[in-house]
Amino acid sequence: MQVKCPTCQRLIEWTQAPYRPFCSERCRLIDLGAWLTERHAIAGEAATPEPEHAPEHRRES
Numbered sequence: 001m002q003v004k005c006p007t008c009q010r011l012i013e014w015t016q017a018p019y020r021p022f023c024s025e026r027c028r029l030i031d032l033g034a035w036l037t038e039r040h041a042i043a044g045e046a047a048t049p050e051p052e053h054a055p056e057h058r059r060e061s
């Protein structure tokens with residue numbers, strides 16, 4: 001059975017691929033990195049910007 005490496009689209013033999021579904025450890029890490037980057041981007045977008053509290057300790061009389 002042959003499968004395509006999700007990262008580089010190369011055909012690999014499923015039973016002989018130690019890093020399946022990837023063809024190599026490199027491709028596995030690339031995919032993992034891309035996934036993490038994507039998650040970060042989504043999380044950053046969704047995060048609500050924290051309003052800055054203005055310092056109110058100083059008072060002018």
Ligand SMILES: [Zn+2]
Pocket residue numbers: 005006007008009010022023024027
């Ligand atoms: Zn690959």
